Amino acid sequence: MYFCFAIDWYTIISNEYNVIYPDNFEQKIEFTRVRQLIADRCFSPLGREKAEEMHFSTSFSEIDALLAQTEEFVRILTEEDDFPANHFFDMRPVLHRIRLEGSWIDQSALFELHRSLQTINAIIAFLRRDEEDPRYPRLMALAGDITTHPEITKMIDIILDDFGQIKDHASARLAEIRRELTSAASSISRSLNTILRKAQDEGYVEKDVSPSMRDGRLVIPVNPSFKRKIRGIVHDESASGKTVFIEPAEVVEANNRIRELEGEERREIIRILAEFTAWLRPLLPELLQSYEFLAKIDLIQAKAAFAKQIGAIRPSLSDERLIDWVEAVHPLLYLSLKKQNRRTVPLDISLERENRILVISGPNAGGKSVCLKTVGLLQYMVQCGLLIPLKENSRVGIFNDIFIDIGDEQSIENDLSTYSSHLMNMKYFERHCSDGTLLLIDEFGSGTEPQIGAAIAEALLDRFNNKRSFGVITTHYQNLKRYAHEHEGVVNGAMLYDRHEMQPLFRLSIGNPGSSFAVEIARKIGLPEEVIAHASEIVGSEYINMDKYLLDIARDKRYWER
Known part of the structure; x- marks a missing residue:
């Protein structure tokens, strides 16, 4: 099992009340991929x-309503077969x-308007079933102010067929124009067939030939050598030049008609559409509200479909500020694996309040x-109103701000090294974090000389703790x-590792620090034993004993969990 993440750029999401x-x-937490999967x-x-337009919210009522709407639609997807x-x-x-006077809706758009209004009306009827005891109250509330206009679809039914x-x-x-068209076309067809049969009898035209259409006019295909045998107008010839298309003189007037x-038919259709559009125009504000409702339903069904997946x-x-998750899963990793x-x-x-910052x-x-x-993705998802993958006995809180520092932020343009960029982030964190902030810091203090890097990281951690911020911080530093271990509000966590198989277990254990297993991994890779021994002498017995202590804790924990 392995993990792979892509990092890009996006836009800042902030307002006066909360900051991301x-x-x-x-991009850093890969929410852009979640957004795209939903879209x-x-x-x-x-x-x-x-x-x-999905955005981070700190309003309990807004988040709760969004989650409830999506949960109701998951039930629709699971239990209903007749949702429109x-x-x-x-x-x-x-x-x-x-909206402009004198404009009109075209025929194809009118057909789409008819079908989509039928869908909107059917959705509203679906949600308003059993209004006394609604099955989907949050979704029904969305339809509460939407006015259905069945007279619009009835009017369109008069104009369009199925x-x-x-x-x-x-x-x-x-109707009168089309009767005349049918009569004129029938008359031309009879005349053409008479002329065609005569020409076939005289050998000017092949026996299997029938009248065809050129430039909207009925014509007869004729061999070029016989084109003067049939009186009329030549409209076209085939690409090979072996056929010319003649409109006999007897039907020219009828074709003109x-x-x-x-x-006249086109002008009458435009008049009908313009008259309908003028009748519809006063209803446009309400219709636009109906399509806003349809947009919300479309997003909710997409969120529900993604949630099911x-x-x-x-x-x-x-x-409140709280993370108490049981068997939470990274959704993108889940889909990939x-x-x-x-x-x-x-x-x-x-x-929670007692252990707000986790050092992994x-x-x-x-x-x-x-x-x-x-942690970052699921917390952000839920505050954008998305259902998240974890167990029912989990509890989820709401944070005012989420700050993250992860990845290589080296900037040639701004002349910033990787470490300088991290320090710029830490400067922002220290200035703006509060008891409503969730901090996410990867490889805390890395990127510079380890001793001073670890010292600065510890000083920052102390400031974050004093400000009662929440956070998840990853590190290799022993001092952190x-x-x-020594300060209230901060708790250790370890990623468990199988020493015998020499492979990670990808399980988080909270309460004890973890070892980096540097010596064991070096030994497994095949680094010479004398090099490992020399390295142990350099760091000193205190460091090695501390790492062994951490290994023993992890070993004992797995033993008692069996």
């Missing part, structure tokens, strides 16, 4: 636009365009960063493990 830091926070499950641009899920068309550009074509009887004049009637639930939400038929190791983690230590590639990212 830094500006590429969503991909939307039926229309309506929902995809809403997916882009077709024809989620975004008609807002059309509705905005036809295939979106203008009906003959959309107006009396249109058809062209006139077709022009990752096994997410609506957690028990508390309006699932494709490989591999299991994701879940995370149990608790941050352990070997490289042991899962420390994955734990940190899991010691600080966590």
